[in-house]
Amino acid sequence: MAAHAENPKDATPITQAQNRAVLDALPFGDTQDFEDAQRGFLRTLPDVEIKNDRGRVVWSLKEYAFLGDEQAPPTVNPSLWRQARLNMSHGLFQVTASIYQIRGFDISNMTIIEGDRGLIVIDPLISTEVARAGLDLYIEHRGSRPVTAVIYTHSHVDHFGGVRGVVDEADVKAGAVEIIAPAGFMEEIVAENVLAGTPMVRRAQFQFGATLPKGPRGQVDAGLGKVTSRGTVTLIPPTRIVTAPIETHHIDGVEIVFQLAPETEAPAEMHMFYPALRALNLAENATHNLHNTYPIRGAQVRDANAWARYLNEALARFGPDTDVVFAQHHWPVWDNHRVLDFLTKQRDLYKYLHDQTVRLMNQGWKAAEIAERLTLPKSLSETWHVRGYYGTLSHNSKAVYQRYLGWYDANPANLNPLPPVERGRKYVEYMGGAHAAIARALGDFERGEYRFVAEAMSHVVFADPSNVQARRLGADALEQLGYAAESATWRNAYLLGAFELRQGQPNTVARAPVSPDVLRAMSVEQIFDLLGVRLNGEKAEGRRIVINWIVQDLGRSFALNLENCALTYLADRRSEPADATVTLARATLDRLILRDLPFADAMQSGSVRVDGDPAKLVELLDLLDEFTLMFEVVEPKHPA
Ligand SMILES: [Zn+2]
Numbered sequence: 001m002a003a004h005a006e007n008p009k010d011a012t013p014i015t016q017a018q019n020r021a022v023l024d025a026l027p028f029g030d031t032q033d034f035e036d037a038q039r040g041f042l043r044t045l046p047d048v049e050i051k052n053d054r055g056r057v058v059w060s061l062k063e064y065a066f067l068g069d070e071q072a073p074p075t076v077n078p079s080l081w082r083q084a085r086l087n088m089s090h091g092l093f094q095v096t097a098s099i100y101q102i103r104g105f106d107i108s109n110m111t112i113i114e115g116d117r118g119l120i121v122i123d124p125l126i127s128t129e130v131a132r133a134g135l136d137l138y139i140e141h142r143g144s145r146p147v148t149a150v151i152y153t154h155s156h157v158d159h160f161g162g163v164r165g166v167v168d169e170a171d172v173k174a175g176a177v178e179i180i181a182p183a184g185f186m187e188e189i190v191a192e193n194v195l196a197g198t199p200m201v202r203r204a205q206f207q208f209g210a211t212l213p214k215g216p217r218g219q220v221d222a223g224l225g226k227v228t229s230r231g232t233v234t235l236i237p238p239t240r241i242v243t244a245p246i247e248t249h250h251i252d253g254v255e256i257v258f259q260l261a262p263e264t265e266a267p268a269e270m271h272m273f274y275p276a277l278r279a280l281n282l283a284e285n286a287t288h289n290l291h292n293t294y295p296i297r298g299a300q301v302r303d304a305n306a307w308a309r310y311l312n313e314a315l316a317r318f319g320p321d322t323d324v325v326f327a328q329h330h331w332p333v334w335d336n337h338r339v340l341d342f343l344t345k346q347r348d349l350y351k352y353l354h355d356q357t358v359r360l361m362n363q364g365w366k367a368a369e370i371a372e373r374l375t376l377p378k379s380l381s382e383t384w385h386v387r388g389y390y391g392t393l394s395h396n397s398k399a400v401y402q403r404y405l406g407w408y409d410a411n412p413a414n415l416n417p418l419p420p421v422e423r424g425r426k427y428v429e430y431m432g433g434a435h436a437a438i439a440r441a442l443g444d445f446e447r448g449e450y451r452f453v454a455e456a457m458s459h460v461v462f463a464d465p466s467n468v469q470a471r472r473l474g475a476d477a478l479e480q481l482g483y484a485a486e487s488a489t490w491r492n493a494y495l496l497g498a499f500e501l502r503q504g505q506p507n508t509v510a511r512a513p514v515s516p517d518v519l520r521a522m523s524v525e526q527i528f529d530l531l532g533v534r535l536n537g538e539k540a541e542g543r544r545i546v547i548n549w550i551v552q553d554l555g556r557s558f559a560l561n562l563e564n565c566a567l568t569y570l571a572d573r574r575s576e577p578a579d580a581t582v583t584l585a586r587a588t589l590d591r592l593i594l595r596d597l598p599f600a601d602a603m604q605s606g607s608v609r610v611d612g613d614p615a616k617l618v619e620l621l622d623l624l625d626e627f628t629l630m631f632e633v634v635e636p637k638h639p640a
Contacts, residue, residue: 008217014448044091058231084221102134107225115252118148127231131162153283154269164234181238184268209492223390223488235517261310292391294399308351357400367401424462453477475501580612
């Protein structure tokens with residue numbers, strides 16, 4: 001019985017053998033992590049399925065029931081299967097005396113510390129619905145107490161987005177709730193994720209596999225947790241910023257030593273030590289996997305050397321007095337000797353990655369070659385928490401290379417290659433036509449040469465996206481790579497690639513990359529930066545527009561200038577002469593940018609006043625592009 005060509009297939013004998021070999025190579029008899037992931041369990045929801053107020057499911061573990069089997073199916077790398085099962089533990093857990101965690105309600109953890117008057121909430125997940133459900137679960141068990149402080153460990157959305165689910169901004173404004181974040185927190189949210197937000201959200205589908213069907217032939221995990229929640233993303237700006245390398249504060253009666261760790265897993269990040277509790281919180285810098293110096297969703301690369309350095313400082317300064325170490329993902333590690341061993345290995349993991357990549361770079365190896373030959377030392381490779389479920393040694397070493405030397409490998413043949421479609425056509429021509437290329441690729445597929453088959457078929461697809469045979473064979477190759485991948489993010493990328501080659505792009509509802517709260521938190525300068533990247537340079541050819549913006553309630557003015565197809569601004573200036581002067585309130589500016597308020601309506605109602613020539617303003621707005629989320633990835637981009 002032939003499977004439908006567009007459905008996921010079984011693992012080939014070659015993939016099955018590869019996956020079986022993993023069982024012998026890794027210490028599956030060591031089940032300490034399963035014990036730790038359940039230690040301190042208090043309660044959970046009968047069915048972990050959380051909905052928003054319109055009844056839409058924003059988080060569900062029900063669809064992961066297939067992970068109940070201890071044994072990995074042939075279509076999943078057994079090491080990844082193990083991690084996927086560990087990431088299924090969910091509910092409220094007691095970490096130590098007065099420290100609790102909500103796990104398995106999102107990709108990240110929410111930590112709750114009981115203070116003198118109420119609760120300190122650390123990292124309220126991605127969305128309000130899951131954060132609220134987590135806090136409710138805590139309250140059911142421990143009784144109702146007010147939230148007195150929120151701490152954001154770093155500038156990624158899975159660590160702040162649910163904040164309005166746990167606190168009311170009015171209480172923050174009234175001074176009843178303090179919100180604490182590391183230096184650079186607000187700036188980095190925007191710098192890292194807003195300007196390039198659209199491609200990051202689209203590419204994140206490949207990293208997390210959120211749109212893939214769940215199952216043994218689909219998404220099983222994201223490495224760092226199951227997947228990302230899909231509820232309401234919010235942000236309340238911090239009221240206190242940690243700025244010194246080490247700062248000690250008493251928050252609601254709890255002594256907290258903050259250690260800044262910038263340029264590590266996030267550009268703005270910090271660790272925390274709780275001396276009275278002998279507990280260490282390493283934010284996202286020491287988790288139960290090799291993390292990313294470059295996430296494949298796309299981001300500026302991170303500094304593996306700084307990462308190791310801050311872990312080393314944490315180990316030296318806090319390690320001797322720590323009985324439990326935990327992070328804002330995964331599960332804690334208890335007992336001082338195990339804490340020290342964990343931290344030492346995590347530190348050395350990032351240091352090894354950095355130093356060995358740079359050493360090989362200095363010997364003249366190229367990024368692709370370094371990625372191919374770099375393996376973990378034996379003393380690390382059989383340790384579960386350093387394995388590449390999220391990052392991989394391969395793509396992380398390329399990121400280290402990129403940080404120092406950039407994308408170019410110095411071979412001038414690669415300096416200005418043809419773009420994908422033209423290159424695909426020439427490759428196909430040189431290979432003797434699509435038919436000959438596919439015939440050869442079929443032979444290679446039988447031999448398990450999946451990496452090259454995927455690449456060769458990608459050339460055929462870019463030369464001719466309607467070549468169904470090439471699409472299917474390319475999909476088959478990607479799928480086997482996915483089935484064998486230990487990294488959840490690689491698996492997700494391969495399987496979504498296969499899915500889109502077979503079925504075309506899924507009809508995903510686009511979520512705006514900028515949440516209204518994040519936009520409100522942006523400076524006016526950052527908003528003009530955002531407008532700059534929306535300017536269509538081709539359409540702007542030959543235009544010259546000068547507009548003064550007066551943001552009345554902030555008492556600030558901005559001179560916005562379009563010439564040479566570039567939009568620039570000067571803050572706290574006005575241009576004389578100008579085509580027009582726009583006067584409005586900051587909130588109105590936000591609504592215009594969010595398209596919550598059409599410009600014409602704003603002018604009519606008087607919330608925007610335009611002096612001068614309003615037509616020039618309309619002309620400028622017409623030059624701004626709208627970005628659509630679902631662009632082609634595994635095939636040529638359709639003309640707009
Ligand atoms: Zn995170």
